[in-house]
Amino acid sequence: MNYQETLQFLFAQLPMFQRIGAAAYKADLDNTLALCKMLGNPERQFPSIHIAGTNGKGSTSNMLASVFQEAGYKTGLYTSPHLLDFRERIRVNGKMVPQDFVVDFVEEYRNRFIHIKPSFFEITFAMAIEYFRQQGVEMAIIETGMGGRLDSTNVVKSVLSIITNIGLDHTAFLGDTLEKIAAEKAGIMKPGVPVIIGEYQEEVASVFLQKAKSLPCDISWANKRLAVTLSSDKGVPTQIFLDNQAFISIDFPLKGKYQQKNLLSVMAAILYLKTNWRLSKEVIIRGLENVVENTSFAGRWQILHEEPLVIADTGHNEDGLRLSMQQLAENQYQHLHFVLGMVNDKAVDKVLQLLPSNAHFYFCQAKIPRALEVSVLTKQAIALGLNGIAYSSVETAFSTALQKADPKDLIFVGGSTFVVAEALEYWNQINSTKINNQQSAD
Numbered sequence: 001m002n003y004q005e006t007l008q009f010l011f012a013q014l015p016m017f018q019r020i021g022a023a024a025y026k027a028d029l030d031n032t033l034a035l036c037k038m039l040g041n042p043e044r045q046f047p048s049i050h051i052a053g054t055n056g057k058g059s060t061s062n063m064l065a066s067v068f069q070e071a072g073y074k075t076g077l078y079t080s081p082h083l084l085d086f087r088e089r090i091r092v093n094g095k096m097v098p099q100d101f102v103v104d105f106v107e108e109y110r111n112r113f114i115h116i117k118p119s120f121f122e123i124t125f126a127m128a129i130e131y132f133r134q135q136g137v138e139m140a141i142i143e144t145g146m147g148g149r150l151d152s153t154n155v156v157k158s159v160l161s162i163i164t165n166i167g168l169d170h171t172a173f174l175g176d177t178l179e180k181i182a183a184e185k186a187g188i189m190k191p192g193v194p195v196i197i198g199e200y201q202e203e204v205a206s207v208f209l210q211k212a213k214s215l216p217c218d219i220s221w222a223n224k225r226l227a228v229t230l231s232s233d234k235g236v237p238t239q240i241f242l243d244n245q246a247f248i249s250i251d252f253p254l255k256g257k258y259q260q261k262n263l264l265s266v267m268a269a270i271l272y273l274k275t276n277w278r279l280s281k282e283v284i285i286r287g288l289e290n291v292v293e294n295t296s297f298a299g300r301w302q303i304l305h306e307e308p309l310v311i312a313d314t315g316h317n318e319d320g321l322r323l324s325m326q327q328l329a330e331n332q333y334q335h336l337h338f339v340l341g342m343v344n345d346k347a348v349d350k351v352l353q354l355l356p357s358n359a360h361f362y363f364c365q366a367k368i369p370r371a372l373e374v375s376v377l378t379k380q381a382i383a384l385g386l387n388g389i390a391y392s393s394v395e396t397a398f399s400t401a402l403q404k405a406d407p408k409d410l411i412f413v414g415g416s417t418f419v420v421a422e423a424l425e426y427w428n429q430i431n432s433t434k435i436n437n438q439q440s441a442d
Helices: 003-013 017-026 030-039 057-070 099-116 119-136 177-190 204-213 259-273 281-289 291-295 318-329 348-350 375-385 394-404 417-441
Strands: 048-052 076-080 090-092 139-143 158-163 195-197 220-223 226-229 238-242 245-250 302-305 309-310 336-338 359-365 387-390 410-414
Touching: 003 099, 003 119, 003 204, 030 099, 030 119, 030 309, 048 309, 048 336, 057 076, 057 259, 057 281, 057 291, 057 348, 076 291, 090 119, 090 348, 158 177, 158 259, 177 204, 204 220, 204 348, 226 259, 238 259, 245 410, 259 281, 281 291, 302 417, 309 417, 318 348, 318 417, 336 394, 336 417, 348 375, 359 375, 359 394, 375 387, 394 410, 394 417
Parallel strands: 048 139, 048 158, 076 139, 158 195, 195 220, 309 410, 336 359, 336 410, 359 387
Antiparallel strands: 076 090, 226 238, 238 245, 302 309
């Protein structure tokens, strides 16, 4: 198989939650354990920082990976889902796993998969830990998928666990209350391995405390000693405070205000780890300032253009979108154009009620089976007083918004990671075409 054939095999033959939803969910770790055994347990060959939570775990993972890279450690980074390229999920020192490794891995173990019948996520995780082992990573930053206790990643040899926050998402699998979801996320906590909770939430604090006591393990909340003043203005630094004293100032490239909470988690982790790892202030500053360059982090309040202002953000559940919409309301613009698509397992009405009523919506659906049908989305949105038109694809919706927007307008693309992914793909295509045309003219 070549690379494209290998991807088709992965996507089509093995269930993938991001594409098909419930049918891909596995309620145990049996397949993962079988894959690890088949590979000689590579997950035991390197230390890991294991990160769970409803929102912010991707940002937290990328920031930590960037800091460890700047410290000179060979750093593995495993995240999901990807935006443009499957290989984004598996990186070492910011570089994606080579296509040849993906092909060779599937070729070598394809016949054994038939007996184990792993999911897409299970086989991708197995691929990641084997690649990390072969590359000799000194630290792996591992983001969970949907949950924690039964997540494929919950076999890693962690030196620190991080749980960013708890919100109502994936309730069909993780439980329909914050307490039940917290119990699932708390499943990544392990005896003797400290855990940092990014956000103190009264409703679930006791869940984490009881789990920590039963293991036992040390537990702390990120805001206990730390505070962040996040700046979204050019030239004004983001300030991080330790014990009410200024600790570091950085020119922080991630402009989503929700990153304030993620920075707390990252800094709490670094303060714990710096005892045994080379994480100086200078390294921390470089790591946070260079996170985009070091890890190719994208899709989180990503500003694609200035006039009109074009923002893409992957916030896709009630808690995530609430924060994004609060920040969106702080922007000044002449007209607001909103390219919106969702997946079919979210609380659609609750999300729609958070969206700005003054926007013109370009309703669409991503090219995945889980996408909410655009006709259904449009009907529900209009019933709640939102105005807009349905489009046949993300590309058509986004391109129409770009054509209609004036320089003083704002275009926001969101509602689903997959809508943002297709919009970014189109954006890259049109910019590549412009560059090629300019070069031809020269």
